[in-house]
Amino acid sequence: MTETHPSICRFCHASCAILVDVEDGRAVKVRGDRENPIYHGYACPKGHALPEQHAHPDRLLHSQKRNAAGGHDAIPHQQAIAEVAARVQAILDEHGPRSVAIYTGTFSFPYPAAVPVAMAWMNAIGSPMRFTSATIDQPGKMIAPALHGRWAAGAQPWQGADTWMLVGANPSVSKSIGVPVHNPAWHLDRAVKDGLQLVVIDPRRSDAARKAAVHLQPRPGEDPTVLAGILRVIIDEGLHDKDFIEENAAGFENLRAAVAPFTPEAVSRRADVPAEEIVRAARVFAGGSRGCANAGTGPNMARRGNLTEYLLLCLNTLCGRWLRAGELLPNPGALLPPVEVRAEPSAPTPGWGFGERLRIRGLTDTAAGLPTAALADEILLEGPGQVKALFCIGGNPMAAWPDQLKTHAAMEALELLVTCDIKMSATAQLADYVIAPRLSLEQPGMSLPTETLVPYAMGYGMPYAQYAPALVDPPTGSDVIEEWAFFYGLGRAMGLPLTVTSSYSWGPTVENPAVFELDMERPPTTDGLFEMLTTGSRVPLSEVKRHPHGAVFEAPTSTVLPKRTGCEDRLDLANDLMMGELAEVAVEPMPTAGDYPFRLISRRLLSSHNSAGRDIPRLTRQWKTNPAFMHPDDMATLGVAAGDIVEIQSDHAAILGVVQPEDGLRRGLVSMPHGYGDVPGSRADLDVRNTGSNTGRLTPVDRDYDPYTGIPLMSAIPIQVRPTQVP
Numbered sequence: 001m002t003e004t005h006p007s008i009c010r011f012c013h014a015s016c017a018i019l020v021d022v023e024d025g026r027a028v029k030v031r032g033d034r035e036n037p038i039y040h041g042y043a044c045p046k047g048h049a050l051p052e053q054h055a056h057p058d059r060l061l062h063s064q065k066r067n068a069a070g071g072h073d074a075i076p077h078q079q080a081i082a083e084v085a086a087r088v089q090a091i092l093d094e095h096g097p098r099s100v101a102i103y104t105g106t107f108s109f110p111y112p113a114a115v116p117v118a119m120a121w122m123n124a125i126g127s128p129m130r131f132t133s134a135t136i137d138q139p140g141k142m143i144a145p146a147l148h149g150r151w152a153a154g155a156q157p158w159q160g161a162d163t164w165m166l167v168g169a170n171p172s173v174s175k176s177i178g179v180p181v182h183n184p185a186w187h188l189d190r191a192v193k194d195g196l197q198l199v200v201i202d203p204r205r206s207d208a209a210r211k212a213a214v215h216l217q218p219r220p221g222e223d224p225t226v227l228a229g230i231l232r233v234i235i236d237e238g239l240h241d242k243d244f245i246e247e248n249a250a251g252f253e254n255l256r257a258a259v260a261p262f263t264p265e266a267v268s269r270r271a272d273v274p275a276e277e278i279v280r281a282a283r284v285f286a287g288g289s290r291g292c293a294n295a296g297t298g299p300n301m302a303r304r305g306n307l308t309e310y311l312l313l314c315l316n317t318l319c320g321r322w323l324r325a326g327e328l329l330p331n332p333g334a335l336l337p338p339v340e341v342r343a344e345p346s347a348p349t350p351g352w353g354f355g356e357r358l359r360i361r362g363l364t365d366t367a368a369g370l371p372t373a374a375l376a377d378e379i380l381l382e383g384p385g386q387v388k389a390l391f392c393i394g395g396n397p398m399a400a401w402p403d404q405l406k407t408h409a410a411m412e413a414l415e416l417l418v419t420c421d422i423k424m425s426a427t428a429q430l431a432d433y434v435i436a437p438r439l440s441l442e443q444p445g446m447s448l449p450t451e452t453l454v455p456y457a458m459g460y461g462m463p464y465a466q467y468a469p470a471l472v473d474p475p476t477g478s479d480v481i482e483e484w485a486f487f488y489g490l491g492r493a494m495g496l497p498l499t500v501t502s503s504y505s506w507g508p509t510v511e512n513p514a515v516f517e518l519d520m521e522r523p524p525t526t527d528g529l530f531e532m533l534t535t536g537s538r539v540p541l542s543e544v545k546r547h548p549h550g551a552v553f554e555a556p557t558s559t560v561l562p563k564r565t566g567c568e569d570r571l572d573l574a575n576d577l578m579m580g581e582l583a584e585v586a587v588e589p590m591p592t593a594g595d596y597p598f599r600l601i602s603r604r605l606l607s608s609h610n611s612a613g614r615d616i617p618r619l620t621r622q623w624k625t626n627p628a629f630m631h632p633d634d635m636a637t638l639g640v641a642a643g644d645i646v647e648i649q650s651d652h653a654a655i656l657g658v659v660q661p662e663d664g665l666r667r668g669l670v671s672m673p674h675g676y677g678d679v680p681g682s683r684a685d686l687d688v689r690n691t692g693s694n695t696g697r698l699t700p701v702d703r704d705y706d707p708y709t710g711i712p713l714m715s716a717i718p719i720q721v722r723p724t725q726v727p
């Protein structure tokens with residue numbers, strides 16, 4: 001008999017509302033839930049593939065322990081916990097808390113209890129070494145607001161906007177940045193039909209660019225130049241919001257002087273976009289009445305991501321694109337606590353230079369967290385404080401960290417590597433223990449993580465919430481646990497008290513979060529933990545549970561409050577360091593072709609999620625590999641055809657790629673997704689047609705890196721491309 005249940009897809013951060021057909025206790029079919037009020041029945045191919053993912057033959061049904069031959073044997077999870085507890089205790093006793101680090105990746109996000117309990121354990125052992133994927137993603141998103149100051153009421157939302165700017169973001173595929181996460185392609189189409197004027201800056205004619213009123217297709221990595229040019233036009237033509245700036249911002253004259261060298265002609269020469277298009281982009285964005293400008297991963301991974309994000313904040317401030325007193329608050333909180341926000345600036349705060357100091361490249365903790373690009377070196381560099389043990393949750397350093405060869409050396413050098421993964425990922429293959437987790441439909445879920453994504457100008461933009469109970473049991477005979485249960489078990493085995501708070505490290509600040517000491521005799525339930533995490537939420541979790549298809553919990557009276565009298569804070573339009581970087585950009589010599597005439601740029605595929613999904617047959621019908629997309633004319637010049645293999649070489653390393661044509665690409669580029677390939681030298685890694693290649697291998701972490709977040713060049717990488725044969 002088939003039963004159909006509503007649930008939440010957790011294959012990406014969009015948390016789409018789905019319907020799952022369950023037969024004999026197994027999920028057999030997934031589709032978008034048309035009864036859901038905001039997703040319009042949307043689910044992407046990855047959501048449709050959940051049944052195959054759950055029943056995948058390579059899925060780990062038992063935790064694994066590395067054996068003497070370098071292979072792995074199944075181990076009961078209780079025994080794995082006991083052994084890991086003993087080994088980590090020995091490391092702590094000998095080397096102290098700093099020797100134990102944690103890295104939480106993409107798939108820690110959809111499991112709301114995972115990170116809080118893991119951090120409770122990190123607190124209990126006293127280690128500050130907490131790393132996330134944020135600093136190898138878009139660290140400028142956190143750094144720039146620290147330097148610019150924040151507008152307490154937030155940005156003008158998508159709803160009601162008549163203009164928008166996307167810089168190196170492609171929400172139809174990635175469900176990210178600015179455009180609502182619930183079915184972004186629909187929102188883009190709809191808004192453009194209703195007259196929204198979209199400006200897209202992307203060296204590739206992305207899905208977003210196809211809908212744009214203005215598409216600038218500059219040389220990759222020239223975003224600060226292009227944005228400075230746009231700011232200059234706006235100031236020159238007096239299109240900025242003078243009253244808003246007068247009242248709320250400082251540094252206008254310095255900004256005006258700093259962008260002065262970036263005339264449309266100068267920008268045109270440097271970024272290779274027509275001068276009149278720069279003027280048009282400025283007029284379209286500043287000429288609209290409401291909207292916002294955001295960047296995605298592309299420019300954040302090219303050089304000077306902080307500066308790009310900073311100039312975008314300046315652009316939004318110049319155009320007054322922040323919510324004003326009396327306006328309706330888009331999301332007064334659903335599973336988050338109710339907020340009272342004011343139409344006022346809060347002064348800049350330090351972007352870095354506080355907290356834990358790394359022993360590498362003078363890096364410190366930052367507004368985006370500890371620099372993950374330095375963690376491999378922290379593991380390799382001997383001496384007091386050396387990291388000896390690493391715990392990963394839902395992350396894959398071997399696929400995702402820059403400088404894969406160094407990461408490989410670091411993983412091998414660890415005394416203890418433990419990862420919680422659904423398969424023998426490249427990292428899991430090197431791990432001492434791999435903890436096999438329950439998969440999404442086997443765990444309760446809730447929309448809280450997606451609601452917290454506000455700093456990324458996403459979130460829901462409305463008080464939406466959904467809860468989903470576990471729908472199916474794990475496969476018969478399996479021994480899988482929830483991520484949080486592993487860290488709870490470690491705490492218990494080590495005799496440590498664990499304390500969980502109702503706050504999110506990456507989300508909006510929760511004032512006075514509730515604090516819970518976990519009962520270390522009787523384990524909590526996942527639902528019990530969800531109750532703790534949502535304590536004080538505007539809508540009680542119990543109320544959300546009464547709406548299994550998800551609901552919008554309107555609060556029609558929540559409006560933005562006026563500025564407090566005496567508030568003297570100002571947004572900073574001309575942070576010294578950022579203006580210094582801009583001055584460097586203005587006089588930087590033009591990059592020359594030299595030995596590396598091509599540039600490799602980042603991009604994503606709908607059918608995979610970073611390193612996940614590429615082993616699911618339904619998702620690999622189109623691409624098994626991560627294709628090296630090139631302009632057809634470049635392919636002709638190189639004498640290669642679709643499906644041919646090329647060698648892609650940077651001045652650091654070389655990888656192979658399977659070429660595919662893409663008309664909408666700028667010439668001189670290779671556009672290639674990351675997260676592919678395998679352990680260097682392994683048989684799978686050599687099979688480029690089926691495993692793809694790791695683009696992270698191309699760049700070192702100790703050159704061309706951001707001085708504050710440590711992020712190295714991960715887009716706009718100088719490369720050489722040559723036809724080659726695979727043996």
Ligand SMILES: Nc1nc2c(c(=O)[nH]1)N[C@H]1C(S)=C(S)[C@@H](COP(=O)(O)OP(=O)(O)OC[C@H]3O[C@@H](n4cnc5c(=O)[nH]c(N)nc54)[C@H](O)[C@@H]3O)O[C@H]1N2
Nearest residue numbers: 105106107133137394395396400420425602610611674696
């Ligand atoms: N060159 C280059 N490098 C990049 C990027 C780029 O564009 N170019 N992008 C960067 C960005 S934006 C990010 S966010 C990082 C991502 O960095 P990571 O998060 O470290 O990498 P992922 O590949 O997302 O790793 C996800 C892991 O979780 C496992 N997994 C899948 N589902 C589950 C689950 O349900 N539970 C558990 N426990 N595990 C699961 C997968 O098998 C996989 O091994 O990579 C960064 N690296």
Ligand SMILES: Nc1nc2c(c(=O)[nH]1)N[C@H]1C(S)=C(S)[C@@H](COP(=O)(O)OP(=O)(O)OC[C@H]3O[C@@H](n4cnc5c(=O)[nH]c(N)nc54)[C@H](O)[C@@H]3O)O[C@H]1N2
Nearest residue numbers: 168169170174220221296297298302603604606608609610
């Ligand atoms: N299907 C799918 N969805 C995902 C992911 C996935 O792997 N697959 N990953 C998730 C993650 S971890 C993240 S962080 C988000 C990222 O979300 P997005 O940032 O929207 O990611 P992309 O789709 O790669 O879009 C980046 C765009 O930047 C462009 N670009 C590259 N270099 C430059 C440059 O120098 N300047 C400019 N202006 N543009 C440039 C690329 O051509 C590309 O179109 O997506 C998330 N969603």
Ligand code: SF4
Nearest residue numbers: 009011012016044047
């Ligand atoms: S967009 Fe993300 S959440 Fe939605 S169905 Fe696809 S993978 Fe699942």
Ligand SMILES: [Mo]
Nearest residue numbers: 133136137138
């Ligand atoms: Mo990301």
